Amino acid sequence: MMQWLYKLGSPRHFYEMTTGFLPWLAGATFLLLGIGLVWGLGFAPPDYQMGDNFRIIYIHVPTATGAIWIYAMMAAMAAMHLVWNLKVADMVAKSCGIVGTSFCAIALFTGAFWGKPTWGTYWIWDAKLTSFLILLFVYIGVMALRSAFDSETSASKAASVLTLVGVVNLPIIYYAAVWWNTLHQGPSVLGDRDASANPPEIWIPAFFSGFGLIGLLFLIVILHTRNEILYRERRAQWVQELLTREPIHA
Amino acid sequence: MPEFQFEGVADFFAMGGHAYFVWMSYGFFFVVLAFNLWLPRHQRFRLLRLLRARQTRQARSESPPPARAAAPETTPSPGA
Numbered sequence: 001m002m003q004w005l006y007k008l009g010s011p012r013h014f015y016e017m018t019t020g021f022l023p024w025l026a027g028a029t030f031l032l033l034g035i036g037l038v039w040g041l042g043f044a045p046p047d048y049q050m051g052d053n054f055r056i057i058y059i060h061v062p063t064a065t066g067a068i069w070i071y072a073m074m075a076a077m078a079a080m081h082l083v084w085n086l087k088v089a090d091m092v093a094k095s096c097g098i099v100g101t102s103f104c105a106i107a108l109f110t111g112a113f114w115g116k117p118t119w120g121t122y123w124i125w126d127a128k129l130t131s132f133l134i135l136l137f138v139y140i141g142v143m144a145l146r147s148a149f150d151s152e153t154s155a156s157k158a159a160s161v162l163t164l165v166g167v168v169n170l171p172i173i174y175y176a177a178v179w180w181n182t183l184h185q186g187p188s189v190l191g192d193r194d195a196s197a198n199p200p201e202i203w204i205p206a207f208f209s210g211f212g213l214i215g216l217l218f219l220i221v222i223l224h225t226r227n228e229i230l231y232r233e234r235r236a237q238w239v240q241e242l243l244t245r246e247p248i249h250a
Numbered sequence: 251m252p253e254f255q256f257e258g259v260a261d262f263f264a265m266g267g268h269a270y271f272v273w274m275s276y277g278f279f280f281v282v283l284a285f286n287l288w289l290p291r292h293q294r295f296r297l298l299r300l301l302r303a304r305q306t307r308q309a310r311s312e313s314p315p316p317a318r319a320a321a322p323e324t325t326p327s328p329g330a
Contacts, residue, residue: 041276042262043252052266056275063279098289102282110275117271201252216283223290227297234301243302 011229012238014088018222025222029215036209044205054202056114062210064107066217067135068170070100074142075167078160088225090156091232093163095224097143099217104136119183128176128184131169138166152232 007013040058047054077093080086111129112122123129142162149155177186233239256262265272 053268059279109278113271113275
């Protein structure tokens with residue numbers, strides 16, 4: 001296990017290990033996501049109050065949760081980069097930027113289109129919504145800061161520090177609906193018919209789409225990281241050899 | 251086994267009167283994710299092309315230049 005982790009820390013091994021792993025990850029991701037969305041959109045029973053409008057849940061909840069967790073991963077990578085000067089960690093952190101921003105944007109957008117028919121408004125300055133909007137700005141801020149430096153080393157350092165500062169926002173988002181009385185509801189308890197308002201017919205498809213979207217997150221982050229590795233290691237012998245044999249669009 | 255909740259395709263797209271909100275949400279979701287899947291592939295394509303061009307340039311500069319007749323000196327002259 002340690003050996004495996006140690007190898008992942010080397011850009012070359014990260015690249016070579018993910019080469020064989022990517023098709024499997026992509027296959028599992030699209031299978032789970034396909035099942036989850038078809039089931040959620042067509043086969044889950046409509047909510048007794050919201051009708052078919054609740055079907056937005058199958059993308060809203062996983063993208064919102066994903067945006068928070070990918071930020072946590074980005075922060076862990078930033079810490080590893082600062083403490084051990086691990087190059088791969090910084091490349092992964094950089095690769096989280098666009099997909100994290102995208103998940104944030106999807107969660108806010110779908111939330112607005114769920115809020116309108118349910119709460120009567122697209123947007124309200126409620127603690128949960130506002131702290132989530134701040135997460136979007138932090139993502140954009142980290143990417144902007146990184147691109148503001150000419151030196152790659154300074155860019156990585158600055159982005160890592162800002163990423164770690166932004167972590168304070170995560171528990172605020174997570175507990176906003178618990179600490180304050182917000183319009184946004186708290187997390188629903190999952191369980192059987194007696195323990196929860198949400199019966200299994202409703203939450204099982206959410207598990208499929210949830211795991212599918214986690215797979216998609218990793219897929220996109222790995223694809224970006226592989227590009228970053230090729231770019232930063234462009235002078236290394238193994239990249240030079242890879243250039244001569246790999247088909248250009250693989 | 252879960253049952254299909256709608257009576258036909260039109261009923262499915264109507265989403266019980268919530269079509270606008272449901273399909274706007276799903277539409278945005280698909281567009282953004284499609285962009286996220288397209289972007290790294292596009293960048294990889296560009297990067298590989300760039301690195302390959304650099305490789306051939308380097309290979310050319312490292313091998314001895316081919317013997318060639320001295321080109322005549324060209325100086326840009328006004329009006330030429």
